[in-house]
Amino acid sequence: MRRKEPDLAPIPARPRLAEDVQVHPPSADGAPWIVERPGSYLRVGADLAKLAGALDGVRDHEELRAYLGPQWTGETLTYALGQLQRADLLDDGLRRTGGLKWLRYVPPLTVQVTLLRPARLLAACAPLFAALAKRGWGAVAAVLALGGLAGLAFMGGTVVDTLGGPLPLPVYAGVALATYVVIMLHELAHGAVLTYYGGRPNRMGFMLLYLLPAFFCDVSDGWRLPERRQRVRVALAGAVTQFVAAGTASLVALFMQGSDLGAGLLLFAAFNYASGLLNLLPFIKLDGYLALMSHLDISDLRGRAMIDARRYTARLLFGGRYERELPQVRWAVPYGLACQLFPIYLVGGLALSIWGDLLRSFGVVGTVALLIIVGLLIGRLVYGFLLRMHEARQAGAPAWRAALAMLAVAGGVAALLTLVQVPYSVSGGYRYQAGRAELVLTTDSGPDVLRTGATVQLLRNGVVFKERTGTATIAGTRAREVSVPLSVMLPVRTDGELPGTVAGYPLEVTQAPRESQGLARIEAGHRPLGTWLYLTYVSAAW
Numbered sequence: 001m002r003r004k005e006p007d008l009a010p011i012p013a014r015p016r017l018a019e020d021v022q023v024h025p026p027s028a029d030g031a032p033w034i035v036e037r038p039g040s041y042l043r044v045g046a047d048l049a050k051l052a053g054a055l056d057g058v059r060d061h062e063e064l065r066a067y068l069g070p071q072w073t074g075e076t077l078t079y080a081l082g083q084l085q086r087a088d089l090l091d092d093g094l095r096r097t098g099g100l101k102w103l104r105y106v107p108p109l110t111v112q113v114t115l116l117r118p119a120r121l122l123a124a125c126a127p128l129f130a131a132l133a134k135r136g137w138g139a140v141a142a143v144l145a146l147g148g149l150a151g152l153a154f155m156g157g158t159v160v161d162t163l164g165g166p167l168p169l170p171v172y173a174g175v176a177l178a179t180y181v182v183i184m185l186h187e188l189a190h191g192a193v194l195t196y197y198g199g200r201p202n203r204m205g206f207m208l209l210y211l212l213p214a215f216f217c218d219v220s221d222g223w224r225l226p227e228r229r230q231r232v233r234v235a236l237a238g239a240v241t242q243f244v245a246a247g248t249a250s251l252v253a254l255f256m257q258g259s260d261l262g263a264g265l266l267l268f269a270a271f272n273y274a275s276g277l278l279n280l281l282p283f284i285k286l287d288g289y290l291a292l293m294s295h296l297d298i299s300d301l302r303g304r305a306m307i308d309a310r311r312y313t314a315r316l317l318f319g320g321r322y323e324r325e326l327p328q329v330r331w332a333v334p335y336g337l338a339c340q341l342f343p344i345y346l347v348g349g350l351a352l353s354i355w356g357d358l359l360r361s362f363g364v365v366g367t368v369a370l371l372i373i374v375g376l377l378i379g380r381l382v383y384g385f386l387l388r389m390h391e392a393r394q395a396g397a398p399a400w401r402a403a404l405a406m407l408a409v410a411g412g413v414a415a416l417l418t419l420v421q422v423p424y425s426v427s428g429g430y431r432y433q434a435g436r437a438e439l440v441l442t443t444d445s446g447p448d449v450l451r452t453g454a455t456v457q458l459l460r461n462g463v464v465f466k467e468r469t470g471t472a473t474i475a476g477t478r479a480r481e482v483s484v485p486l487s488v489m490l491p492v493r494t495d496g497e498l499p500g501t502v503a504g505y506p507l508e509v510t511q512a513p514r515e516s517q518g519l520a521r522i523e524a525g526h527r528p529l530g531t532w533l534y535l536t537y538v539s540a541a542w
Helices: 046-054 061-068 074-086 119-124 126-132 135-154 156-163 169-196 220-224 228-253 260-280 287-296 301-318 332-360 364-394 399-419 529-541
Strands: 022-024 033-037 040-044 103-106 110-116 204-209 212-217 421-433 436-441 455-459 468-474 480-482 502-511 517-528
Touching (some): 040 046, 046 074, 061 074, 135 228, 156 260, 169 260, 260 287, 301 332, 332 364, 364 399, 399 517, 399 529, 455 502
Antiparallel strands (some): 110 204, 436 502, 480 502
16 A cells, blocks of 8 residues: 555646746756755756746646647646645745745744845855865864864863863853854855855854754755765865864963963863764754765755654554655665654753753753753654654554554553663752851752752762762751852852852761862662653652
8 A cells, every 4th residue: 555645735727836936957067957945945857847937827737738848748747746736836825925034943943033145245255265265274274173182182181170160150251252153153164165166155144953042054055056075065164164163272272271261262172073073963954964965965865864764663663555755775764763863862861961950050940941841852752653643644554553553652651651760869069168068959859859868979060070079968957048159059160149048958078079069969769760750850840
């Protein structure tokens, strides 16, 4: 049984191309025709491009066949028009080309705000780009990027100490400002290389990518470039820019070790190397994916691979027969599965493990933010399961197998939540002065955690690493209201205090910490996964 196609509106008797769709001829010998719609470029053959260019809303189907030639039968024309309609290229009478052109939502979780159209500015800089494209400058960039990595390795102990300890607020502010400048240069680099090869960057602006602030440059016009290597270079230009900036900062930091400025340079270098490498992973819609897609010359590689992966898992769960989107790519299914799971790991695993304690230190605001993030992740998993059920219905899967699969999945989730045991801990801060220590908490942790004799790990509060430097036990469960510096809860060196008061509990130190204040973690044994999720995210926010 073949998968059913979704229902489409009837094709008009006199079809018209949508107003915001353009047909571009080949840019060089052997290059394809391009159909441009807002936000994407589709590669088509000469026959389909000729048909698209003829859709003026005046010709009917017979007149179109006469214009296109005798090889176009009625069945061929109907099929081609259906393809254009599925690609949302035909005027359906409902599309509005006005509205908020500066604001765009890109599924699944990206919002873009256009700030400028950079084509004219970058075209004026074309002579500069031509000079920078010489091999000598490429060698300089490679030396800076690789030399910076060697510098970080040489300063390994200093790097760990910097990332594992608190830093002054001005250092964080300077690193954040410099990083956003580099991110802007990252995006301009994409547009510069595209301009060098004769393309036209469409938009630049600010965006929220998976709830994280960033900048963007729309270089989808790169699909009109005739050579794959040109499109790959456009995609990789941003990461190269970040690596050069990070390498330069690392090399300068070699001569400024031990100072706050040197620490800021190391933090800047480490962050930009890490974010540049993350940018090159091909599992999310960032530069590495665009480079892979351009190298393989397969448009919408990630989306089509995810469809294949979804249909593969739907067949395993519910049965049915499905058509492959990428039958020529043998690794499309595992790649599509990785694309589906990696954003969940990136946010739910990596980001929450690094930043979870920091968010909890903000009290109610931080714990509610964590609850919202976890809720979005769970919603994404549920949405993926529903999509697979939809695929199964489209493929004619038997109802009994769908019901059985739903019961099996529900049973598996229930077993996972009740049988899997995970370590549970509660994070706060500590103060240690004149041989006396105090545990500081911004939220109520409950009597099963705050009990006399419970073990407390005393950690150095760093922006990335949390090194244990001491241990203690809770000496009493009666709290008192205290005012504490920001540096007790956050990895920052400052005399400023947290707004309001927090709860303080006496501690008995069993191993004296190296520092007078830092992060505290109460070890509370193991909990079933479901209980752990409730206590960590729901109960804490409530």
